[in-house]
Amino acid sequence: MALDRRSVTFGVAAAVFGASEACAGDGTPGGWVVLAGNGSSLRLRITGYQFPDMTDQWDSNWLMIEGAVDLAGRGWRFEDPCLTTIEAYRLADWLEACADGTPKDPYCGFIEPNLQFELIDPKTLRIAFALEAAPPWSERGDDWTMHGFEMGVGPVLTQAAAELRKQLQRFPVRGP
Numbered sequence: 001m002a003l004d005r006r007s008v009t010f011g012v013a014a015a016v017f018g019a020s021e022a023c024a025g026d027g028t029p030g031g032w033v034v035l036a037g038n039g040s041s042l043r044l045r046i047t048g049y050q051f052p053d054m055t056d057q058w059d060s061n062w063l064m065i066e067g068a069v070d071l072a073g074r075g076w077r078f079e080d081p082c083l084t085t086i087e088a089y090r091l092a093d094w095l096e097a098c099a100d101g102t103p104k105d106p107y108c109g110f111i112e113p114n115l116q117f118e119l120i121d122p123k124t125l126r127i128a129f130a131l132e133a134a135p136p137w138s139e140r141g142d143d144w145t146m147h148g149f150e151m152g153v154g155p156v157l158t159q160a161a162a163e164l165r166k167q168l169q170r171f172p173v174r175g176p
Contacts, residue, residue, distance in 0.1 A: 031167070032068075033160045035127060037151025042127055043068040046088070046167045049174075050081035057175025061085040067115075067133060071149060080132040082114035085173045091117065092161040092168070098125060099157035116148070125157070126150045 032043040050062035062081040069076055083091070087110045097103040098119050108117040114133035118126045128148030129135065135147055 031163050033163045033167070035125075035151060035156065035160055037125075038149055039070075039072050040149035040151075041068075041070045042149075044164075046171050047079065049171060055174065055176075060174040063088060063171055069129065069133075069135070071129075071135060071147065074135065074137070076135050078114075078133045080112075080114060082112045082133060083110055085168065085171060087111065088164060088168055088171075089173075092164040095157040095164070096161040098153055099155065099161070119153070120150065123153050124150050125153050 032045050035042045035044075044065055044067050047064045047066045049060065050064055051059050054060040061084045063083050063085060064079060065082050066079045067077060069078075091108055091110075094103060094105075094108040094117065101122060103119055106119040112131070114129065114131045116126075116128040116130070118128070120126050126148055127150075130138075130142070130147065134142070138147055
C-alpha cells in the first residue's frame with residue numbers, strides 16, 4: 001500500500017511505524033529519538049545518507065531523517081534530508097546541555113529550517129515543524145509557532161541525545 005508521506009492520519013501512521021519499528025531504512029536495527037509532552041510527540045531516526053556514494057565534505061554529510069509526529073491527536077510522518085551529520089551531533093549536544101541546565105544558546109536551528117528546537121525557559125522546550133516536516137494541513141506562509149508543541153526539560157533529553165549519538169555511530173561525518 002503506497003502512502004503519501006505527509007498525508008497519513010495518526011492511526012495509519014501508528015500502524016506503519018509499528019510495523020517498521022525494528023529496522024531503519026537500510027534494514028539494520030534502529031531505535032527512535034523520542035521527545036514528548038503535553039499530548040504530543042516527535043520520533044526521529046536517521047535512515048541513511050542522502051548521497052551514500054558521495055565523498056565530498058559537504059554533500060556527503062546530509063542525512064535522511066524519518067519523523068513521526070503526533071500533534072495533539074493529529075499525526076503525520078516525513079522523511080527528508082533536513083540535517084547534516086554535524087548538525088545532528090550539535091543537536092545531541094544541545095539537548096544534553098538543556099537537560100543539564102547549561103545551554104549556550106536557547107535555540108537550535110539548522111541549514112534546512114524544517115525542524116526548530118527552542119528552550120523557552122529552563123523547564124520548557126518547544127519543538128516546531130515547517131516546510132517538508134510540516135503537517136499536511138499546514139499552509140504556505142504558516143508561522144513557525146503554529147505547528148509545534150512544548151515539553152518539559154529533564155532526563156528524557158539526555159536519553160534522546162544518547163539515542164541520537166548511537167544512531168550517528170552508523171553515520172559518521174564524512175569527507176576529506
